Amino acid sequence: MIENIHKPVILVVGLGSIGKRHVKNLRALFPDAYIVVCRHAATEHDQDFVTQYIDKVVYDLNEAIALKPMAAVLCNPAVYHVSVAWQLAKNGIHLFIEKPLSNTLTDVETLITICQEKKLVLMVGYNLRFSKTLNRARELIKSGAIGDILSVQVNTGQYLPDWRPEVDYRKTVSAQQKMGGGVLLELSHELDYVCWLLGKPVEVFARLISSGSLEIDVEDNADVFLTFEKNLMVNIHLDMLQRTACRMCKVVGALGILIWDGVEDRLVVESEKQEFSQSFCGAEDRNEMYGQEIKHFFDSISNGCPAMVTGVDALESLKIVLAAKKSNQIREVVAL
Structure with a gap:
């Protein structure tokens, strides 16, 4: 029976964990909305959360579609993103898909085309684009405040068992090849924001390693070298091993340097001759980025404007991930 929901x-x-974060933010943003969760099975430990924030839980996607949602937020494993999104898009449902868009290129362009034809918003959850300090960094780079960009070094890592300490990390999506895990896809935020700051790279070389220390079947250590126009080289290090969380980006320009600390949400800008020095701090609450992100998604639906991170944007990041994996396999530079 189809429910009559007003x-x-x-x-x-x-x-x-990310699904619960989005549910809480949705409830805060839309107190009167009817929030439906589709999941594969019930668990006892989150029953209190369900009672507090969710109106209905279903275990079949067709049952969820029958409730005629106007928008869907996909927080399931990446291997299922496209197949689920395709069914929702066919039914005219706007889509917010957590990163990464997928773990393969299969049917991704078809999904993007369907959304374009049906005039649906398709947004992907690269939430770092909503960091105030990273936005300030982008403004400074685009304005030429530190001159021509000469080199960029990115270092991001955190010990995988600390990501979700309440669960066995070996059973998480991040740790399983079959579920689309591995450090490249899990930390593809860095690939997205680097391209957002600098544009599209022209080639990639990568080395990916599974250290063995975590007892998982995916890479936990990666070094990705992206080449941009004008021989700009960007070195991106990603790992699941650092006991002290790190998310740093250093941009060296002809007139100065810019250092972004994503853990502390702090940006420092200095000239090489110490002619100027500036420091910027972001939000104290890390959840603010996620709240702004989901609000932007619904604003895009309301005003008909493109989302901050489109399906096309996310596809470019996915292509870099897959090219990096190919480079690691053949031990050669891969053109993008």
């Missing part, structure tokens, strides 16, 4: 219906697919 409220806007919002669907969330998946109820892991």
Whole structure:
């Protein structure tokens, strides 16, 4: 039986840690919305959360679609993103998909085309684009405040068992090849924001390693070298091994340097001759980025404007990930 619901219906697919974060933010943003969660099985430990924030839980996607949601937030494993999104898009449902867009290129362009034809918003959850300090960094780079960019070094890592300490990390999506895990896809935020800051790279060389220390079947250590126009080289290090969380980006320009600390949400800009020095701090609450991100998604639906991170943007990041994996396999530079 199809329910007669006189409220806007919002669907969330998946109820892991990121799914719960989005549900809480949706409830804060839309107190009167009818929030539906589609998940594969019930668990006792989150029953209190379900009671507090969710109006209905279903275990079949067709049942969720029958409730006629106006938008869906996909927080399921990456290997299922495209197949689930395709069914939702066919039914005219706007899509917010957690990163990465997928773990393969299969049917990704078809999904993008369907959304374009049906005039649906397709946004992907690269939330670092909503960091105030990273936005300030982008403004400074684009304005030429530190001159021509000469080199960029990115270092991001955190010990995988600390990501979600309440669960066995070996059973998480991040740790399993079959679920689209591995450090490249899990930390593809760095690939997205580097391209957002600097444009599209022309080639990639990468080395990926599984250290063995975590007992997982995916790479936990990666070095990716991106080459941009004008011989700009960007070195991106990603790992699941650092006991002290690190998310740093150093941009060296002809007139100065810019250092972004994503953990502390702090940006420092200095000239080489110490002619100027500036420091910027971002939000104290890390959740603010996620709240702004989901609000932007619904604003894009309302005003018909493109989302901050489109399906096309996310596809470019996915192509870099797959090219990096190919480079690692053949031990050669791969053109993008």
